[in-house]
Amino acid sequence: MLIAVLTVAIIALIAGIALSFAAKRLPSDAGFLVEQVNELLPQTQCAQCGYPGCRPYAAAVVDGTAAINLCPPGGDETARRLAGLLGREVLPVLEQSSPAVAVIDEALCIGCVHCRNACPVDAIIGAHHLMHTVIESECTGCELCVAPCPVDCISMKPLVPAEACQVAATGGQ
Ligand code: SF4
Numbered sequence: 001m002l003i004a005v006l007t008v009a010i011i012a013l014i015a016g017i018a019l020s021f022a023a024k025r026l027p028s029d030a031g032f033l034v035e036q037v038n039e040l041l042p043q044t045q046c047a048q049c050g051y052p053g054c055r056p057y058a059a060a061v062v063d064g065t066a067a068i069n070l071c072p073p074g075g076d077e078t079a080r081r082l083a084g085l086l087g088r089e090v091l092p093v094l095e096q097s098s099p100a101v102a103v104i105d106e107a108l109c110i111g112c113v114h115c116r117n118a119c120p121v122d123a124i125i126g127a128h129h130l131m132h133t134v135i136e137s138e139c140t141g142c143e144l145c146v147a148p149c150p151v152d153c154i155s156m157k158p159l160v161p162a163e164a165c166q167v168a169a170t171g172g173q
């Protein structure tokens, strides 16, 4: 009798340990979905979606607090893939109000490196105490480098002619 009780207890203990181990190893459904959404995002960590990076945005998309069309670098193609993965309606991506790239006034730059550290896509080159510059082709226009500059020598240059911006702003009226 004692042996039978001990055997059952040991089996229960092993099963408990196995279940606890499995629960730790296997991601929850929601966590797994967040990873899948995150894999579809461009990983520029530019925060243009309103979240501090791609993974926080992915989490917000999965929990339903963010729409699938808030990632300008991903564009319509990413929104379409997200819609397919999540079974949601395909929505066109909300464009940036005015696509732009960062420009550094090199005469004012003191080489503090703050902008370079803030840039999520390594679009700024420069070294300590030396002038910094933006690689225009790499810049996503996220503006994350602007605020950290202590001498305000970074500005955003629109990528479209001013006239076109005006037309867009007024809806062509
Ligand atoms: S806008 Fe897109 S690329 Fe930028 S952080 Fe958000 S999800 Fe990532």
Ligand code: SF4
Pocket (backbone or CB within 6 Å): 101, 102, 118, 119, 120, 121, 122, 123, 124, 134, 138, 139, 140, 141, 142, 143, 144, 145, 146
């Ligand atoms: S240079 Fe500035 S605006 Fe351009 S991607 Fe880097 S942080 Fe964003």
Ligand code: SF4
Pocket (backbone or CB within 6 Å): 104, 108, 109, 110, 111, 112, 113, 114, 115, 116, 126, 131, 132, 148, 149, 150, 151, 152, 153, 154
């Ligand atoms: S943050 Fe401003 S001053 Fe500092 S390196 Fe960048 S552009 Fe130059």
